[in-house]
Amino acid sequence: MKPKRRWLGLLLLAGALAFGAPEAQAHPHVWITARSEVIYAPDGSVSGVRHAWTFDDMFSTYALQGIEARTKGAWSREELAELAKTNVESLKEFGFFTFARADGSKEKFLEPVDYYLEYKDSLLTLNFTLPLKTPVKARSLVLDVFDRAFFIDFKFADQEPVRLVGAPADCRMTFQRPNDGTAGAQKLGEQNFLGGEGANYGAMFANKITVDCP
């Protein structure tokens, strides 16, 4: 009858309830097959990242809804120019799903340049270059590509997922794919649905590009 005991019981029940109910984790609705290039300036500093993101066929069709093509079912680059602009503008809100750290400090990107959409085999590919705000010479560059809300599932291409363009000869690149949530699943269970990091749980689906230049 002690209130303390009662509260403990109540807490347990609430815990049981919370365990079952509020899983606020998302699930992907868009799949992107990505290829990326890390671009170096002649002086050996990293100047930006170039992405080619191919959307899955469902999303490609969805994105093309309402967009006219002269030849039915064959959109030209020009006909897709406006959509490409919308895409890169929308991506800004999400930090272009690309997060860079040079020797541990976060780097910012400028607005995308050289962007266009390509339609091939009923799939859309968005090409764009993200220039670094300030090109950096980094001993260790880390690039994460992922959607923290996991609305989009980023999978890098099987062949040549990442290339270094113009990198100094002694730079070494390693590419690490996400573990499909297997290793992170336990960590995930601990994340409270209101915990700030809850919104960042997509991090475990991150594709990690690391370039070490001694």
Place this chain on the structure above:
Amino acid sequence: MRRYRFVRNLAIGVATCFAWLAIDGALEILMAQTPFGGPRPAAAAPEIGGLFGWLLARQSEFYREISATIRAAKSDGSAVWTLLAIAFAYGIFHAAGPGHGKAVISSYLIANRETARRGIVLSFASALLQSLVAVLIVGIGAGLLNATARTMCGAEKAIEIASYALIAAFGARLVWSKGGGFMRALQARPAPAMAVAHHHDHDHDHGHDHRHGDDHVHDEHCGHAHGPTPDQLAGPGGWQRGLGAIVAVGLRPCSGAILVLVFALAQGLFWAGIAATFAMGLGTAITVAAIAVIAVSAKSLAQRLSGASDGGGTLILRGIEFGAAGLVLLFGLGLLFGYLAAERVTCL
């Protein structure tokens, strides 16, 4: 005696956890084979670090099969049946993983002392509404107006925010009314008269759950004269009460359904997309209803075990109800202000 009660409460909590795990486990075994014949190739199954990762993988598989099946249905009509089966399975998995619907409905049922039966009705009604909204957005937006994806996504986003605001408002109302009941239970604890009154109340609720299942669902709180109960404060009984939950949960369409509908429309098979959307809704409803029933059963178990003899049991129950009401509010606010970023549609 004291010790016994503590053990009992502990047992309830543990039992609820186990009930949940058992269902997880059963699902896992059930779905170890594809619903379309043949065991899953071992290679396709990821190392399961948790139910979540596994659910996610299954869900993605089903979803990605949908587009291929719609394409196939263009030349082979029988593929539509496969499409419906996949969409149905996707719906089940979709709701078993993430989603605010089941959380809001379960919390609402607990807060408002609703029956399992009503929980099932609410789950199906909200899933049906959700499917309808998706069909309307795409039917009007893409079908009639030939709007772009961007425009439709904008509409989806607006509806989403309205839906989250509704959940928050709905939760606030529940908290307001449940807070009263909780405070009263806190104050009334030493008074034996109140305890007796509540005892009667519990019996009635319980009896209704299991014995008078065929009665009108909205009759459950009528005919009580123990002073204002939290339910009476919550507003009039009947459908108006449930309608709030149905609209708050069902208004927001599933992004997946919208993608499927637009894809089907582009393939000239809009009707197949509509059928798939409702199959998805049916799957979602089944999962949400199952979870709602578990939630209600767990509570009625707690009610039976803890509420029998004294006012303390009432306090626990009112506390649970208040907590559940608080959860609905927190969910609404969390969704609205983007803490649950995972449940925001992404417009590209």
